[in-house]
Amino acid sequence: MLLKDFYTIIELDSSDKENVKAIIDLNKEHKVYKGHFPGNPVVPGVCLTQLIKEVMENIEGMELSLVYASNIKFMAVVNPEINDRLQIDLKVKYDTEQNIIKVDSVTHFNDQVFYKFKGNFKAK
Numbered sequence: 001m002l003l004k005d006f007y008t009i010i011e012l013d014s015s016d017k018e019n020v021k022a023i024i025d026l027n028k029e030h031k032v033y034k035g036h037f038p039g040n041p042v043v044p045g046v047c048l049t050q051l052i053k054e055v056m057e058n059i060e061g062m063e064l065s066l067v068y069a070s071n072i073k074f075m076a077v078v079n080p081e082i083n084d085r086l087q088i089d090l091k092v093k094y095d096t097e098q099n100i101i102k103v104d105s106v107t108h109f110n111d112q113v114f115y116k117f118k119g120n121f122k123a124k
Contacts, residue, residue: 006030007051010085014059020090022055028080043078048115052105055088060101062123067100069119076114083109099123 011023026043033041049072057064078086086109093102100120107115 006032006047009055009058012055012058017059017094018092020055020059020088020092022088022090024051024055024086024088026078026080026084026086028084030080033080041080043080045072045074045115048074048078048107049117051086051107052088052090052103052117053121055090056092056101056103056121059092060123064101064121065124067120067122069117071116071118073116074114075116076112078107078114083112083114085109086114095120 005027007027008025009022010025011021013021028041032044032047036042036044049066049069053064053066086107088105088107091104095102100122102120103117105117106113107117
């Protein structure tokens, strides 16, 4: 886990492997916020992408590599002091011919959408 102590998975519903829901609590005391940004903490965009990767690794039970991202949109700033809980909804498709996992996701909480991601992962 690259994001050690950055978050905790509160709920992970992967009973339907093609429609996954994860509830994440952010650690608002994490050291990343001391530099990004002091007095006004913001979750770095790369960390939002890493969250998706790590949720997928949790579901698949193996290390994955991001091999392609076709659409990454930052819709709103995530301030962990205001939004310390996130929901990640993942639509997952398995391409066994190319041996990739296609993921389309939305990171939000209630009606506030923070991040949209579309990309492909592959087993390491």
